[in-house]
Amino acid sequence: MLQAIWVLTRARMQIWRNTLWRSPLPTKLGLAALAGLITLAALGLYNFTRFVVRGLRDPEFSVMLQQAAAENPSLPADPMLMLAALPGLVLLAALSLLVFSSFSSLLVSLYLSGDLEMLLVAPVPMRAVFVVKFFGGLLPQYLLLFALLGPVLLGYGQGMGYGPVYHLCTVLVLGLLPLLPAGLGALLVMAVVRVLPAHRAREIVSVLGGLIAVAFYVLSQLGDTWFPRVATPDTLAALLRAELPALPSTWAGRALVAVGEGRPVPAIFYGSLFVVVSLAVFAACLVLAERLSYTGWSNLVAQGGRPRRAQRGGREAQRRVSAAWLRVVTPLPPEARAILVKDVRLFFRDLSNLQALIFPIAFALIWFYQLLVGRSRPEAAPEAPAWLPEPGGFGATAVAFFICLSLSSALAGTGVSREGRTFWILKIAPISPLSILLGKLTLAYLPFPTAGTFFLVVFAVVQGLDLLSLAQQWAFLVLAGLGCAAFGIGLGAAFPRLIWETPRQQRTWQSGCLGALFYPLYLAVVAGLVIGGAALGDSLEGAVGLGVRLAGWAGAVLVTGGVVWLSAQIGVRGLERIEL
């Protein structure tokens, strides 16, 4: 088995070496820059931690803390208690992150890597494959542990004046820390893929990950309502209580502190506990890998063999329903309509796409909540000129636009790149590039007149806005939305990426950079024309003033029309250039 592990590891290292060696120069420079940044960050963390720990150990600070504790009994009087708990708390944070991140990385490594078929057919022990895939899947976590957590612990040791044995034990702890959470994660992965195909499990995990991220975001937005003050002595006490004796991170932390302080008995006790439990979980994984892995791998071929549930009345009724909602988009040519229908169907059946919807929906819900509790409408200053949009109305338009842009990005994403390897179906069909772009643009633009209208109407009703203001906000939203959606689709067609494994790989750096430059510039121009026209129109009287206002809007429409035309040109040329 060791020989097999060595062969597989050597092959993996050769692949990395060749990938790096043969990558283009910008990629090499980028990686070098990234390595430099990580090194700087590590050095910074090391020095900062050492400085803080030395500061906390300073006798003068200790005196000040005791004086403060005398006035405020809830403050801890002895900083050494906090310092002693620091390694355990830091390791607890790392353990929590490992628990959350290891499932998805091990799922991909153990079941979704491209060489699995070859390895399973070869006379290689299953456990050797498991070991290599297990540690390969944990590589990013190990990099982060050693690059970011390691300097913190080493800086702590230096600050506390610990010897070299402490530093050696720190390296050992960092090496063993992922074994327990990742081992449990691997067991969970192997159990899950006995029931669900691995691809499906990955989609579900990505949605759950998105929900967790949004939950954190919601907490951060509404936290000052629910938790007015965080930085209190009670919080510190709660943190210290988090160092539970039953946690492996606590054992590792206490072992490190004991090693540093030269107390062999607790060092051996806690250290052995940590090492034995970590290795035991890993050993259990090894034993079970041989039995469980094959079952999970065989599930890979099943990707939803269940027939789609037909609607009541069968297929004819389903076709009539499809035809009914298609009449809404009848102005589209049939081929563009076919692309739109296909994209909508594919979007809602792929959970990894649905994950992208979570953030804009969560943001919309937060905004609604803040609107209903009356916090989202700042009052205009009494001396502000009439042509200046009310801050509340302007804010509502901006927020609605941002939500619609996020929804548009999630729905249509990178446009043509989302076709991936199936783009040949569109390329071979007798449809013009313009029709392809039209189908994609319709989906990208859909959120603006639908969700955007809904948001603005609700805001207007809640805030009692007049009809004219609502109409102006709506007009700006749908106009700016058209320009942004068109440019995004055109850019995606001009710089496509059709070979990808995950949705994140669809976007090219060219489209990302150009988009980042274009969107603010375009929005500034259009907003400037509308607001500038209103300003000038208000300073003039009667029909002339009205004419100037309308001219501002006309300018915005012309600029948007120009953007749409330009996007179509670059998109068509991009599509014509694509070769398969």
Next chain:
Amino acid sequence: MAHGNGAAPLIEAIGLQKRYGATLAVKGVDLAVYPGEIVGFLGPNGAGKTTTIKMLTGLLRPSAGTARIGGFDIQREPLQAKALLGYVPDQPYLPDKLTAREYIQLIAGLYRLDPRQAAQRGEELLHLFGLAERGDELLGSYSHGMRQKAVVIGALLHDPRAFFLDEPTVGLDPRSARLIKDMLRQVANQGTAVLMSTHILEIAERMCDRVIIINAGVIVAAGTLEELRAGGQASLEDIFLTLTGGAEAAAIAEALR
């Protein structure tokens, strides 16, 4: 049906070239496929078969030369040309999250077919290829052979006049492979020009009216089997190996035994 009879070719390549950097993958290919013909396109790996077919179907832009379908230049009049052709690639990449019936709807929309007629034709083809029972399952759950059949159904839906197949029988069981062969003969009998690349020489011998052999980007032989044999008794395999330099490999294999 032999070519000639004054009919213009439905598939025509004139001096097609494809260059990748300093490498000329296809060095000037001239070929023509007439209505009702099944032409086998043979060649060793890397000879330029797939590249030639992709230039003829518009998936690749030729570095030089012209590709015509039904008289329409695929680069200058792509919509007219593509409306006449059907294509079955060697790798059947399909949208995993569509069902077979939804895929048929997509093709019908892309080719501007009447929805009812396309649905009916699609059902006939699904039954013909034994996919009717699984027509509402996601394409992602299909085996390679089933995906291949789904692609063939999509390619036949609009009754193409020029039909391109790149290794169509790979991954198919004998029954399905026979079905494809019978279907191709039926399609050709209705006047469609079929250009099919294959490595399986027996298929080419049994099915094809003519054979074109390409090697290193150049056509080295073209004609009926009788013309290629030139009065001799050599099999297509012998002819193929002689023309593509495979005889040396056979000698090496013999020496290694």
